[in-house]
Amino acid sequence: MTYHRAGLLLLFICGAAWGRAADRPNIVVILVDDMGYSDIGCFGSEIPTPNIDALAAGGVAFTQAYNTARCSPTRASLLTGHYPHQAGMGHLDGTFVAGSLGYQARIADTSVTLAEVLAPAGYFTAMSGKWHLGQQRGTPPWERGFQRSLNLQAGGTHFPNQTPKAGAKLYLDGEELALNDPRFGDDWYGAELWTDWGLKFIDEARDAGKPFLLYLAHCAPHFPLMAREEAIARYRGKYTQGWDKLRGARHAKQIELGIVDAGWPLAPRPKGVAAWDDLTDAQRDRFDNMMAVYAAMIESIDVSVGRVVDGLRERGELENTLIVFLSDNGGNAESGPNGRTDGDGAIGSPDSNVFLGQSWATLSNTPFRRYKHHTHEGGIATPLILSWPERVAGAERGALNREPVHVIDVMPTALAASGAAYPQELGGHAIEPFEGVSLLPALRGEPLVRTNPILFEHEGNRALREGRWKIVTFGSQPWELYDMRADRTEQHDLAGEQPDRVRAMAARWDAIAKRTHTESIDRAKKQRANKARNKQPAPPAGRA
Template sequence: MFRLVAVCACLVGICSSADAASRPNVLLIMADDLGYSDLGCYGSEIQTPNLDQLATNGLKFTQFYNTARCWPTRAALVTGYYAQQVGRDKLPGGGGGGGNRNARPKWARLLPDMLRPAGYRSYHSGKWHIDGMPIAAGFDRSYLLKDQGRFFNPTKHWEDDQPLPPVKKESGFYGTIAIADHAIKCLKEHQADHADKPFFHYLAFTAPHFPLHALPEDIAKYRDRYLEGWEAVRDQRHQRQKNSGLLDVSLSAVENDLGPPYHFPDHLKILGDAEVNRPVGWETLTPVQKRFQATKMAIHAAMIDRVDQEIGRVLSQLKSMSAFEDTLIFFLSDNGASAEIMVRDDGHDPDAPMGSAATYLCLGPGWSTTCNTPFRRHKTWVHEGGISTPLIMHWPTGIQAKGELRHGSGHVIDIVPTILDVCGADRLSEWKGTPVPAPPGKSLRPAFEEDSTIKRDDLWWFHDGHKAIRQGDWKLVAAKDEPWELYDLSNDRAEQNNLAATHAQRVTEMAAKWEALGAEFRATYESAE
């Protein structure tokens, strides 16, 4: 649609307005705590037909990375910088950036400020977890759902930066549906009032992040599906990944002694004996524990199923306004599946139906290990299970490849340069007189055409004391207070064969580069303080 408008405009000599009209729309969809294998097209048994169809008619990336946690990923996603560069996660050695409550430097603008000169309107629906507020940060419309602990009755949410009243209990509200409703509302308004302009829409679902809250009809679809246990489901997912050609990767060994990243013994008492905080053998569980754990996974599956259903509604709206063909769609997750177990917000009533508003359940390490198939570890860790995400890209007008895989490595810092490249927008070189540092990401646009490795710099991670660096196929990684491990990801993405002892020089060199990049990111941030 927009390209047709552009041609007509140029014919009558008003190419300046046509430049904006010829640019594609962008729909950036992010899920929360979704594991690498949680989509049907990435090996799952969960029904995700809408996302699967986007993958069938677009691209799937096999080696795309996030930052292992929600707020640093979101900072990188919409600024194009590592979170440490913009003060949105802690720096090695302390000081400087302070994490999820820290403010970005004024030069660290979000995508709307970069796209506005190219004629774009920008919309936000869902989770935020960035400093400031969406409208103040450049979005034209926003629905911000901050209260992630209450899918059915949130108490903290905003529309266009204005607080909304708490949602009453048993009102029929469900967060995933409400987020999609707002996205559809924005798209309808755009079609009615701004059809001559392209749009950028950031659609950030809060699911399947804990607490495990889902609609009863969605849970019913999966209620007994997981009684066979986490090992069996993990093996099935791995086999599907291999059979589909997605991955030729061995299955990582289960770390039976590795539990949640943060221990809350009092919370375990609230949850009772049916809760299990280690990925122990399924057959060692009691019948009560098996049913409890299987139902938790059924709720997780239901939450993902519902996300896919709501994405389907958004896609239908795009089609109804003749915008689907020329909308570049991204789908990805902010980190790996979570091994966390805790009780917050309204607490947990063990007598209430599991998945209802009165319950507070988390996935835990047994099922998190399965959801991150075939990789090792979970959210917060920077081993592959914590930082690997599905990435689907779909754009009928601009991506001719259909159902193809892309094996080159990428990172959320690449999303901004890709969008700017596709949309014909320039990165900011200064902001109100302040120079803007060069961003570290690379445009993924060459991958639209072929499965070739994009020339890039090293990829770097640091979160909660965990650290890693990737150079080509070599990855150096260390959990908090543990020694460096070295892996050749070309044949060991499961991170099972630690080569640190036999490649000591490489370890030294890569560790030094990790330190140097950390110092560089500190300088980027502190120069603006």
């Protein structure tokens, strides 16, 4: 029996126990954008996130959870249970390579989304927020199983009147609408709007007498960093102590909480990031202002989580709702150590254009190194919280699960919870088996059943996580090897000491990559260019 068929059999057994028609749970997936590993309170942050912390206290927090290092690839994996290239989204939405299965810039026809699986099982399926999964190439949410949707095609929009996104549109069930359409009002903030409509869709599901899937995809805290003025003011001055002291404080809190092991050293401040004490007062004030906006955006997410949880409780739906909370990649160092503050308005206003930058992203990713785009831990580690009040065993409430898990696990988790059948064919297309495993055993304190390593590739950066071991590369550099049980901050490369292990793991990376259409974007472009040249007819012979 192959791994995938065995996984399907196990899934249906779990479905029989967890997903009877009479008690099928609602499923709410909350995805945030560009949030680092340590940016919420229960993972070490000084930013107050009481609602997210309460979600973790009543559920299970996974300390070794992974995304795919980038926005669109993570969203594709989360919704399909496939690796990004397998789902057609090996790179950012809009990145298309003709003839490449991994770079279709749309959700592949050989993949199915959570909505396409749950709708036939009687679920009301809805999404609110950022899509960024090939809407312009034929895979908008309303064509991929979502019966109700309010979405941005891409993201980065937080206010209806912001300058950098002038001309952006919202789409309500496929109808293109202006940001200030009367149905939304002219004073909304993104995290509030997505939550308002998410709760509206929940009410519609209840009116229809159906369990529901709500995919709530925040744009925060992705650049351009923007928040309401009063929220920013609450954090002004709180970051004048700087990233060096705050990284130390977050690391100490993580150790105290049990999120990280005390034996893992804090990754050193990278070259290019200045020591806070070496900055001028004006520089410190600017950086404080930038981080105040970012913290206000994290607060807005926490308020949204609280509104969703309270809304479910008020409607009598909370106990039988499976909630998943995570981030799409690690903290974002784009724009370099100084970040970016331009535009015509005050920092964080609708007329500004602010990028957090590498220096503060180093704080966001505490205790790890590297960032979004990279397959070292700083790029792929995410907080992951699973809550299902009715089904979390008493002893597991507030537990920390330390097993490696990945966004590909969301699909099989939803299937096991709902009892929905995963199709072998849809719309005339054969559907590839899902890759992940159900996370539901963790709610009962039982081990997960994972037999395959976890694969990563983005922009030539590769990794493979197999049990306690991880191989990883930065671009074209040689494989590095880390013992994640002893050194998850990747400070001691063991590749030179264990070359046989590296070779064996690299061979497994190659085998899984081949099966899942995984290749670097540069390799894909070169191969297709060479293939196109080889198809050109030979030029006519010249005269003798």
